[in-house]
Amino acid sequence: MSQQFTPNNPLPQEAKVPVEMAVFSLDVEAEIDRHLAKYPVKRSAILPLMFIVQRERGGYLDPPGVAYLADRLDVRITDIWEVATFYSMINTEPVGTYHIQVCRTLSCKILGAGKITEQCSTRLGIKPGETTPDGKFSLSEVECLGSCGTAPMLQIGFDFHENLTAEKLDKILDTCERGEYVFTVKG
Amino acid sequence: MTTAESVKVTINGQEFQVQKGAPLIDVCRENGFAIPSFCYYADLALQASCRMCLVRIEKMPKLQTSCTITCTDGMIVTTQSEEIEKAQRGMVEFLLANHPLDCPVCDRGGECELQEMVFDWGGLEERFTERKNYYPEKFLSPIVANDPQRCILCKRCTRVCDEWMGEDAIEAGGRGANTVIGTFGGWLNCSQCGNCIEVCPTGTLLDATYRHQTRPWELERTVSTCTFCSDGCQMSLGSRAGELMRVVARDRYVDGINGEFLCIKGRFAHPFVNHEERLRTPLIRYRKGGKLIPATWDEAIRFTAAKLQEIKDAHGANSIGVVGSPRLTNEANYVLLKFAREVIGTEHYTASEAFSLAPFFKHMTAPLATHKDIRHAKTIVLIGGEPEELQPLTAKQVRQAVRNGGAKLVIINSVPVRLKQQATQFLHVRPGTEDALVLALAGQTDDAMAARKMGVEVGEIEPLRRMIDETQGNVVLMFGGELSTEAQTILAQLPGSIGDEENRRFLFHPLPLFNNSFGVHDVGLMDGKLNATGLLDAAGDTVRALYVAGGLLPAHLQGREQALQNLDFLVVQELFATDTTAHADVVFPAASFAEIDGTYTNNDGLVQRVRQSIPPVHQAKPDWVITSLLADALGIDFNYQMSASAVFREIGEHVPAYQGLRYPLLKDESKPVQAKYQLAGQRAEVADVLAELRQRVERMTGAGDKIMETPEVGHELFKIGTLTGKVPQFHLLAAGNPEPPDVLVSPLYQITIDSGLRRDTAIAGD
Numbered sequence: 001m002s003q004q005f006t007p008n009n010p011l012p013q014e015a016k017v018p019v020e021m022a023v024f025s026l027d028v029e030a031e032i033d034r035h036l037a038k039y040p041v042k043r044s045a046i047l048p049l050m051f052i053v054q055r056e057r058g059g060y061l062d063p064p065g066v067a068y069l070a071d072r073l074d075v076r077i078t079d080i081w082e083v084a085t086f087y088s089m090i091n092t093e094p095v096g097t098y099h100i101q102v103c104r105t106l107s108c109k110i111l112g113a114g115k116i117t118e119q120c121s122t123r124l125g126i127k128p129g130e131t132t133p134d135g136k137f138s139l140s141e142v143e144c145l146g147s148c149g150t151a152p153m154l155q156i157g158f159d160f161h162e163n164l165t166a167e168k169l170d171k172i173l174d175t176c177e178r179g180e181y182v183f184t185v186k187g
Numbered sequence: 188m189t190t191a192e193s194v195k196v197t198i199n200g201q202e203f204q205v206q207k208g209a210p211l212i213d214v215c216r217e218n219g220f221a222i223p224s225f226c227y228y229a230d231l232a233l234q235a236s237c238r239m240c241l242v243r244i245e246k247m248p249k250l251q252t253s254c255t256i257t258c259t260d261g262m263i264v265t266t267q268s269e270e271i272e273k274a275q276r277g278m279v280e281f282l283l284a285n286h287p288l289d290c291p292v293c294d295r296g297g298e299c300e301l302q303e304m305v306f307d308w309g310g311l312e313e314r315f316t317e318r319k320n321y322y323p324e325k326f327l328s329p330i331v332a333n334d335p336q337r338c339i340l341c342k343r344c345t346r347v348c349d350e351w352m353g354e355d356a357i358e359a360g361g362r363g364a365n366t367v368i369g370t371f372g373g374w375l376n377c378s379q380c381g382n383c384i385e386v387c388p389t390g391t392l393l394d395a396t397y398r399h400q401t402r403p404w405e406l407e408r409t410v411s412t413c414t415f416c417s418d419g420c421q422m423s424l425g426s427r428a429g430e431l432m433r434v435v436a437r438d439r440y441v442d443g444i445n446g447e448f449l450c451i452k453g454r455f456a457h458p459f460v461n462h463e464e465r466l467r468t469p470l471i472r473y474r475k476g477g478k479l480i481p482a483t484w485d486e487a488i489r490f491t492a493a494k495l496q497e498i499k500d501a502h503g504a505n506s507i508g509v510v511g512s513p514r515l516t517n518e519a520n521y522v523l524l525k526f527a528r529e530v531i532g533t534e535h536y537t538a539s540e541a542f543s544l545a546p547f548f549k550h551m552t553a554p555l556a557t558h559k560d561i562r563h564a565k566t567i568v569l570i571g572g573e574p575e576e577l578q579p580l581t582a583k584q585v586r587q588a589v590r591n592g593g594a595k596l597v598i599i600n601s602v603p604v605r606l607k608q609q610a611t612q613f614l615h616v617r618p619g620t621e622d623a624l625v626l627a628l629a630g631q632t633d634d635a636m637a638a639r640k641m642g643v644e645v646g647e648i649e650p651l652r653r654m655i656d657e658t659q660g661n662v663v664l665m666f667g668g669e670l671s672t673e674a675q676t677i678l679a680q681l682p683g684s685i686g687d688e689e690n691r692r693f694l695f696h697p698l699p700l701f702n703n704s705f706g707v708h709d710v711g712l713m714d715g716k717l718n719a720t721g722l723l724d725a726a727g728d729t730v731r732a733l734y735v736a737g738g739l740l741p742a743h744l745q746g747r748e749q750a751l752q753n754l755d756f757l758v759v760q761e762l763f764a765t766d767t768t769a770h771a772d773v774v775f776p777a778a779s780f781a782e783i784d785g786t787y788t789n790n791d792g793l794v795q796r797v798r799q800s801i802p803p804v805h806q807a808k809p810d811w812v813i814t815s816l817l818a819d820a821l822g823i824d825f826n827y828q829m830s831a832s833a834v835f836r837e838i839g840e841h842v843p844a845y846q847g848l849r850y851p852l853l854k855d856e857s858k859p860v861q862a863k864y865q866l867a868g869q870r871a872e873v874a875d876v877l878a879e880l881r882q883r884v885e886r887m888t889g890a891g892d893k894i895m896e897t898p899e900v901g902h903e904l905f906k907i908g909t910l911t912g913k914v915p916q917f918h919l920l921a922a923g924n925p926e927p928p929d930v931l932v933s934p935l936y937q938i939t940i941d942s943g944l945r946r947d948t949a950i951a952g953d
Contacts, residue, residue, distance in 0.1 A: 063371075063372065066371065076355040077371045078355050078356065078357070078358040078370060078371050079355070079358070080371070081358060081360060081370075081371035082358045082359060082360055085360035085361045085362070086360075086361065086362045143363075
């Protein structure tokens with residue numbers, strides 16, 4: 001059989017795996033298997049698996065997590081790294097409990113995303129891309145989340161908070177600070 | 188390719204007949220229409236991200252990137268117009284939006300493709316007022332320095348890393364304007380070939396061993412041939428004031444078999460040339476057990492000649508052995524052989540070669556494959572060997588043949604080598620049983636026995652035979668040093684017995700270890716009565732004196748440490764003090780490959796020039812000059828008048844395969860000349876050899892464990908030898924390439940190397 005490279009027939013590549021590799025419970029493995037079963041080619045499952053690993057590894061994709069993905073999907077570790085750094089939904093550094101992602105793309109920007117970010121910044125005392133010392137909040141500006149009709153908006157976990165105003169934002173941050181806010185973790 | 192139909196393309200009003208499906212950019216360039224580009228790179232996957240190669244094609248709505256367009260019939264193309272120039276100027280402005288204006292301190296300045304492009308298509312001033320992205324410069328490995336802000340994201344490096352090297356070590360991370368070239372974990376764990384540095388059009392990836400030492404326009408460039416493995420890559424030596432500063436394959440003047448490809452050794456292992464430990468003067472040990480004392484050339488030659496004459500008179504000519512080296516030029520080895528035959532009159536001459544290819548050359552029934560043939564081969568059979576570590580260019584060609592050319596690759600090896608990733612079929616055999624596969628290929632009768640000895644299923648052999656049978660195109664048979672004399676003979680005869688068909692042709696590609704392994708066979712140095720180990724075993728007995736040019740291999744000396752001490756007299760020509768010179772009575776300082784003129788013959792049989800880049804350091808002399816001086820002192824004048832070309836002319840007269848070759852014919856590295864090897868016919872005595880081979884395979888125990896682990900990248904490339912040991916970076920790599928705590932500072936300053944981590948010496952001893 002010829003092994004010419006085509007997108008549907010990627011050459012088998014052996015991942016060079018660092019010393020440490022993440023280990024997950026049987027439940028998580030089963031969940032991963034369910035996702036893998038959906039695709040004809042293993043590497044197509046890279047994004048759903050990344051979200052799972054990120055969730056299980058404490059909110060960010062650490063090197064053992066990356067190593068696990070490379071091994072599980074039979075791709076190079078640099079392939080995982082490329083995808084992980086491409087998407088703002090995948091964190092490669094530790095983030096706080098509440099990761100506030102403010103959309104900064106056109107519609108939101110025009111309708112005051114800048115002010116929303118600034119308000120978060122002043123209230124939490126951190127700049128975009130930073131985490132509060134207590135590890136509760138992280139703030140970042142992200143590209144379009146596909147909710148332009150309800151701009152400006154932000155995302156915590158997988159929850160959208162739309163048509164934001166200063167008051168609305170304060171309320172959200174209040175609930176977060178009291179630790180009462182429960183956000184969706186699964187996509 | 189020859190079957191592709193020809194189509195008519197009009198470029199700027201001129202009509203051309205071109206092959207259908209050829210990339211438009213290549214066609215334009217071949218016909219003299221300059222098209223600027225960054226990301227296009229022949230034989231790599233298309234990227235079309237730089238948008239510089241825009242052309243107007245009639246009936247197409249917008250400007251098109253000529254790199255992604257293939258020629259079709261009746262295409263009407265315009266490559267120059269106001270519209271196109273405006274678009275290109277716009278593209279350059281975008282590329283410069285994040286590029287710093289630091290050419291005066293950038294190491295690529297003077298040979299930077301972006302710089303050249305800006306001269307032609309750049310604006311006078313920048314209209315962007317936004318802040319530029321800034322990233323601090325850092326190291327990606329001991330030899331790759333990285334300045335991310337200079338990157339224009341052509342992604343040549345990532346494609347080269349993936350497609351040429353199959354390593355995928357360097358990739359683009361992040362996105363949009365914040366994309367940077369980098370690697371997982373920030374540290375490159377790869378074979379450190381440096382091809383990403385070579386193909387980088389800007390100063391993003393830089394050679395950390397050469398950076399900040401000189402400017403490219405100060406360098407004197409000399410096109411020469413690599414002195415490490417048998418692939419014989421063409422490269423450009425850059426020297427300044429008698430010092431070899433760097434080696435690159437690019438320089439746009441060099442267009443050899445390797446393009447811009449070099450491996451870590453070719454590119455980075457050159458500092459040995461000007462190393463302070465080079466031997467400076469001839470040395471004489473006046474009495475056994477004494478010290479080596481510096482002497483003049485006259486004294487050393489006179490002393491050596493007198494001693495050799497003395498031993499010849501006392502014990503006969505055959506008591507003197509002459510050992511050449513597959514590291515040396517054809518000229519050096521030829522003069523050495525002439526010295527042995529005509530001046531000494533001994534039958535004991537050989538070369539310090541790791542394994543002999545003499546049976547192969549005697550029986551070969553198909554021509555040799557060039558690297559270009561390998562790239563376009565349809566079936567490649569690799570028996571033993573590990574080209575990705577020992578012949579990196581061959582490995583690259585094989586990889587591209589499979590990936591880009593759809594070739595089928597069969598690997599027969601006892602180790603799951605890295606090329607296995609590309610293999611269609613991998614026969615994992617027991618160590619030392621490669622012979623059995625050759626026996627099986629020679630005829631169906633021995634399949635069961637061969638499979639049993641190799642530890643594979645019987646059914647695995649038949650598909651291989653069928654694959655060779657059904658190939659439409661070239662079948663390249665590669666083999667390493669694992670094959671026995673008999674197996675080499677049978678394999679060499681195989682194409683003759685199977686026979687060529689209309690669309691199938693057999694080609695050979697042996698994988699010897701040294702730059703001139705072919706040369707020592709061609710000039711006849713390997714036809715002596717004893718081989719190197721044989722000579723050492725006879726030392727002190729029938730062999731009283733040895734004349735060694737280049738050192739003996741560690742493998743030869745292993746277990747024979749006493750042999751050199753048993754000699755009455757030992758003369759050595761070397762670059763450095765080695766295990767061989769430790770017992771020498773006279774040591775001559777030889778000139779390295781950068782200091783001499785000559786030729787090497789690579790594993791394609793291509794005779795390629797070695798050119799002098801710097802004058803010999805200290806008092807070193809070329810090997811063949813030393814031999815001629817000795818001959819002169821012994822009363823025979825070779826009359827070469829200090830001219831390497833005179834030696835080569837004589838080679839052209841006396842060596843059958845080199846008939847008619849002269850230096851002027853080897854002038855152009857883009858048109859390499861292949862030596863004319865005599866093809867053997869079907870030999871009657873082969874039946875006996877086959878019987879011997881069968882017995883040899885039957886004697887195999889069928890025991891022994893297969894090696895299951897894929898060896899790590901660089902396990903052979905990074906080993907410390909006489910030459911590579913002179914480069915500090917190799918010590919870091921050999922110690923496992925530890926990541927320094929701070930990648931902003933050179934790892935050489937930060938890491939102390941635990942000598943216990945160093946691996947054993949390379950088999951090739953370099």
